[in-house]
Amino acid sequence: MSDAATPLAMTDATVKLSPPRLSERHVAGALILALCAVLFLIIALPLWALLSKSVEDVEGRFVGLANFITYATTPTLLASLVNSLFVAGLTTAIVVPLAFVYAYALCRSRIPGKGLFYAAAMVPVFAPSLLSGLALIYLFGNQGLLKSWMMGASLYGPIGIIAAETLYSFPHAVLILVTALALSDGRLREAAEAMGTTRWRIFRTITLPGARYGVISATFVVFTLVVTDFGIPKVIGGQFSVLATDAYRQVVGQQNFPMGAVVGIILLVPAVLAFFADRLVQKRQSAMLSARAVPYEPKPERRRDLALLAFAGLVALAVVGPYAVAVWGSFVRYWPYNLSLTLANYDFSAVEPSGWEPYRNSLMLASLTAVIGTALIFSGAYLIEKLKVAPRLRAFAQFLAMLPMAVPGLVLGLGYVFFFNAGWNPLGFLYGTLAILVINTIAHFYTVGHITSVTSLKQIDSEFEAVSASLKVPFWSTFRRVTAPICMPAILNIAVYVFVNALTTVSAVIFLYGADTKLASIAIVHMDEAGAVAPAAGMAAVIMATAITVKLAHLALDRMVFGRLQRWRQR
C-alpha cells in the first residue's frame, strides 16, 4: 500500500454523518407487515372461506360435518372419488416409469440430441392441458384418423383421460427425475466399477437409491396434477365424472357451494400430502450429495445408447405428435373428410361471440401477472430472506408463501369464489374483474417463484446488507443497485414461468372470469362444449405458440444480452 497517501484527515470533515433519516428498521418492519397482510388476504383468507363453507348449509348456517356425511352417502358423488383415484393411480403408474427411463437416457447415456429430446418432453408445459385432450380426439375420437386403433372402445371416458393426462403430466415427471438423476456422485460409480460390480447391480445399488427421492416426488406430483386437473376430463371425459368436474358442476351448475367446498377439501388432501412428501424428499436429497461430489460423466456404450435412443425417440414422437396433429387439425377445413387447409377456424367469432377478445384478455392477464407477480414475489422473498427484523412475521410470511404449493388451482379458485362472493366482503366489487384474475393467478403460482427467488438470494453474499448498513446506505438502495441486478436471471425466469402458466391455466380462473374478462383457456372449454373442436384447437395452438415464443425469447435474451449487459459475470 502506497506510502505517498494523503492523510485521510483532509477529507474527514466532508464525509461525516449525514443527519438522521427515517429509521430503516421501521421501514423494514412496515414492509414485512404489509407483505404478511397481502399474502394473508390473497392466500389464507380464501382458503379459510373454503373450509368454513364446507361446514355450512346452503343458507349459511353451521351444520358441522353434515355435508361430508351427505357426500359419503351419495353414490354418484362417491363414484367420482373412486374414478379420480383410479385415473390418477393408473396415469402415475404409466408416467413415472416412462419418465424415469427418459430422464435416464438424458442424464446417464451418450445419446445425441439431448437438448432436442428435453425440449420435446417440455412441449405440453406450454399448452393448456385440454389441448392434449383435443389432440387425442383428432387421433382416436369418433372422427379420429386412427380410430381403428381403439378396436371399438370409446375414447371418451377413462381411456381418453388417462392418455391425455399422461401427455400432460409427462414433462413434470421428467423435470423432477432429470434433477434427481443429474445429482449423483460419479465417484460412487467409479468405485463400484473398480471393484468389478456388474451393471445391473450398480443400477440397483447406486442409481436407483440415488434417484429414489426423485421417484417419490415425481409420483406425488403426477398423482396430484391428475387428480386436480379440470381441463382434460372436461373435454374428453364424456359421462365419466371425476372430482374436478364434480366441483365445477356443484358450484357453477347447481350453485351448491357447500358441496363444492367439500369436493375442494377432498382435492386438497393429495396435494397437501404431496407437499409434505416433497419437503421431506428435498431435505434428504440435498443431504445425500456432499459438496465435494463429482458429477457423473457417462461413457459411450453402443448397445445401451442405441436402445435408449430408440426409446427416447418413440416417446418424444408420442408426446410431440399429438400436439402437432392438433395444430394441423386446427387448419383443416373438415376433419377428417376434407383435409385441405384453411384459416377459417381462426375466425373465432363464428363460434364464440367474443371472437379474439379472450386471447387479448389472456395476454393482458399473463403480462400483468408476470410484471406485478414477479415484483411482489421477488421483493417479498428479499424481505423474508435478507432483512433481520421481525423474525416471527418473516416466518409467518414464509409459511404463507409456501402454502399455494399445497393448494390445487381448482381449490384456490373455489376459495376465491366463496371469499370474494361473500356478501360481507368489501372487496366483492373485484369479482368478475381482471384484477381478481391477476390476484388469483399470482397466488396460484406464488410458491415456485418464491422458491426460485430464495434460492437465488441465498447464493449471494449474506453480508451485503451488513456492509451497506456500515456505509449508511439504506437496504432499499442496495436492493436496487446490487441485489436485484445480480438476481436478474432468476427474476426473468420467474416472470416467464408466471407468464406461461397464466396463459395456459384453466382450473382456478374458470370460477372467476366475468363477461368482459373471458380468457382464452375458458373460450377453449366453451368452444369445445359447443362442438367446435377445430376453433378450440386453434385457440389452444395460438396460446401454445405465444408461450413458446416467449420462452424462446427468454432463452435468447439470457444468452445474448446477459453476455454483453452483465459483463461483470465474466472474468
Place this chain on the structure above:
Amino acid sequence: MTTNTAPFLSVRKLAKSFGSFQALRSIDLDIRRGEFVCFLGPSGCGKTTLLRAIAGLDLQDSGSIQMGGRDVSRASPSERDFGIVFQSYALFPNLTVIDNVGYGLVNRRRPASEISRRVDELLTLVGLPDQGRKYPIQLSGGQQQRVALARALATSPELLLLDEPLSALDAKVRVRLRDEMRSLQQRLGVTTIMVTHDQEEALAMADRIVVMSDGAVEQVGTPEEIYRRPGTPFVADFVGHMTFLDAVVTGPGQVRVGELDLLVANAAPFAVGTPVRLAMRPEEVRTRSITADTPNRFEATIGDLSFLGSYCRAHLEPTHSRSTRIAADFSTNAMRDLGILPGQVRAVAFPPEALHVFAGSGR
C-alpha cells in the same frame, strides 16, 4: 493518540445466547482510541458474535456498548460509526472497483468530483491506483480484499472491524497483506478490531490480544504478555505449543513431577501438597551448555523427531519416568552442532523462569 484516558469503546456485561447455547457470557472490555485489538480464539468461542454485537449486526441479549462516549447498545448498524471487512470480501460483483469504493459516498450527496478524488485517494492508499475500472471477479483474492478495505475506510469511520479478513487468502498473500494492513492502520490511527483464529496473525498484528474461549474472555494483553505469561491453561495451550505435566507443590518455588524436583521462578502462592499443572513451551527446553549445576537438569531419551523446516520437534522421554513425553524444539543449527539423533540419551533442562504453574490437576 492514546493520550485520551477514557476508552473509545467500552463493553459491559455483554451476553447473548442462541437457544440454549451461550455465545457470550458477560463480556467486559475496553478498547482505547487508535488501538489494534485482535479477538483470538477457536471457532465457536464467541469472537465473531462479539464483533457483530459491536457492529450492531446481531444485537446482544443484555449488556451495554459505549462508542466514543455514546451509548449505542440498541442502535442499528447505520446509527453507529464503523467500517467492516469480511472474510468473503462481500464486494458488490455488479459494480466496478470505483463504484464499490464509492458506494458509501454516493449516498451522502457529495459532488461527483469530490467522490472521484476520494476514491482515487483510497485506491492509491491500498496500492491499487489503476484497477478502478475492473469488476471484482477480475481481481485476485488479495486485491479484492484491498478493495473491501478501501470501501470500509471510504467514509472515514472511527472504528474499523475486520472479520477474519485474511483467512480466505493463500499463505504468502496473507503474510504480505497482514503487514500492509498493520502499517496502514498505524498510519491512519483508526481504532481497529480484528477477529481471527490464527494466533500467528494475532501475535504479528495486534497491540493487544483478547483471547476468548467458550463465550468468555480468557485473557487480555499484549502479544508478548499473552505468549510469555499465559494467564490460564487454555491460553497457554491455544497460543503457541505447550507441554502440560501433572505436578505437586513441594515448597515455595518448588514442584515435583514424578520423581523429578523442579524449581519454578514465577510460582503462584500454592500451598504445599497442592496438585498443579506445569506447562512448558517446546522451544524453551534447553540442551546446549548444560553443566552439573544447571537448575532443573535431567536426562532424557530423544524419541521420534519430526523435521519441520527451520527446526525439529522431538519427543523426550525422561529417564526417571519413561511414560512422560515432553515436546522439545531444536533449531536446525542445534541439531547439526550437537549431533542430536533419535534414541540418544541427553542431558536437558527446563529454565525455572520458563515454567508456568496452573491450578488444578490435568484430566
